Amino acid sequence: MSVERPFLPEEGRELIGLVREIADGELAPRVAEFEAEGRFPRDLFRLLGRAGLLGLPYPEEFGGGAQPYEVYLQVLEELAARWLAVAEGVSVHTLSCYPVAAYGTGTQRKRHLPDMLGGELLGAYCLSEPQSGSDAASLTTRAVADDDGWRVSGTKAWITHAGQADFYNVFCRTGGPGTSGISCLLLDAGTPGLQPQAPERTMGLRSSTVAQIVLDGAHAPADRLVGDEGGGFRIALSALDGGRLGIAACAVGLAQAALDYAVAYARERQQFGRPILEFQGLGFMLADMATQIAAARSLYLAAARMRDAGLPHSAEAAKAKLFCTDTAMRVTTDAVQVLGGAGYVTDHPVERYMREAKVLQIFEGTNQIQRLVISRSL
Structure with a gap:
């Protein structure tokens, strides 16, 4: 994955560089084995915690990274492009720290947040x-x-x-x-x-x-x-705004991984004497996939900037979750189609991407619920 992120500040670019190093070195080589065996990678969460990635959007005084949501979500996207379950786990952990961080007493924050954000707890x-x-x-x-x-x-x-x-x-x-x-x-x-x-x-x-x-x-x-x-209900709904943005970013990372794999395959796969990428039917399909991903990324980043500015963003979070996860479902399905029969076997990861994309339309509020939230905001 080589998505350019030109608008990040220098600290954000350095953070993304660290995340890519960890994701390529520790996540990507293990994902297929762990997914096939259904094993939970607890040690990887400890590794991410020690690298400071389990408390990114929370204050430094409690052990967090003090990063804006705009940066935190791009970290999730990078992780999801290598291993969706790990990125989703980081999103869930971040969601789980929110009630104490946002609604806890001063004593509760001092007592619980350093351990929650320190990397050892999940x-x-x-x-x-x-x-x-x-x-x-x-x-x-x-x-x-x-x-x-x-x-x-x-x-x-x-x-x-x-x-x-x-x-x-x-x-x-x-x-x-x-x-x-x-x-x-x-x-x-x-x-x-x-x-x-x-x-x-x-x-x-x-x-x-x-x-x-x-x-x-x-x-x-x-x-x-x-x-x-x-x-509690107010806490739950408020927390879900951030959780939905996390899932939106995860969806974009998964979709990007599917596109990257499909493009690489289409460059190498020969039919009728030339790479299948050169056939307009497939080239246009890949162009649509790339365009949908770019639009989805822009949408979740726009919602993140509203959150960082302290503006109401419930409807924007719902729009991002809806559009990004629907995009992931379309793009992963199309990636399987690009590979043809090869896309339907476990030798290639696109069949797993397609299976994983489905749940993104369901949790943190089904996409039907997102439409309800959006329509009510109108």
């Missing part, structure tokens, strides 16, 4: 449930107050890093029905009663552990309530 974000996906306000996991905190019971579903994470943000009902009864609690992985289940068998992202979390009277001390009691 986070998970527990919002969805078996019967509460897009309709997050209907979640039923309940936390009952006791003498020194809360007892949490219920089941969370589709949790990235389940069983691998060191801390879990658990959105649960501490009050009555509706959005005002939801709170956010921070639980350690070793909390008795917090029980990760067997990993799901997924179409793609097989090296990313996804599973249900069963909570059976798991105890959260009183000081683990993040934000106000009853303020």
Whole structure:
């Protein structure tokens, strides 16, 4: 991958250079093996953490990188072009640090953020449930107050890093029905009663552990309530704005990888005495793929600049997530078509790219939900 990034400041260019070095040296050589075997690359997250890549958009005073979202998202894109599951994991971890960073008390930030951002810990974000996906306000996991905190019971579903994470943000009902009864609690992985289940068998992202979390009277001390009691739904929605931008950037990285591979193949593959790239039917297909990727990249960067400027950006994040992930699905499908029969076998990575692209249209809010967010903003 050799995308030019001419508008980055010098510090940003140096960071991208470091990311490319790590991604090419440590991620790219291992992705096929780990995806085929469904192994979670925990050591790689420690490596990325020690390189300062697990806390990029957070303040330096707590161990973060103090990078604007515009830079952080381009880091995700670079990682995704080599190994989507790792990039998605970095995005999920960054999302998992957000509740404490944005809504935690001063004491909570000082106590928890340095470890969260320091590189050794990995986070998970527990919002969805078996019967509460897009309709997050209907979640039923309940936390009952006791003498020194809360007892949490219920089941969370589709949790990235389940069983691998060191801390879990658990959105649960501490009050009555509706959005005002939801709170956010921070639980350690070793909390008795917090029980990760067997990993799901997924179409793609097989090296990313996804599973249900069963909570059976798991105890959260009183000081683990993040934000106000009853303020959890607002935290969840605010966090998803950043998460959707992360997924948008991951989608562009995946699409770029698919395009690069398809172009390289089309240069080498000979039919009728010349490279297939020279045939207009394929050349135009690749031109459309390149144009869609460029438009998608511009869209997520524009939304990131709005976030960095402190401007409302929920609709822009939804537009970016919608367009970038739909683009990734189209481009990876077309990459398989460019390779023909070769694209349908595991000898080439484009079949994996196509499988991976599908989930990008689903998590952090399905693309139908993104359209709902956008239409309401109109």
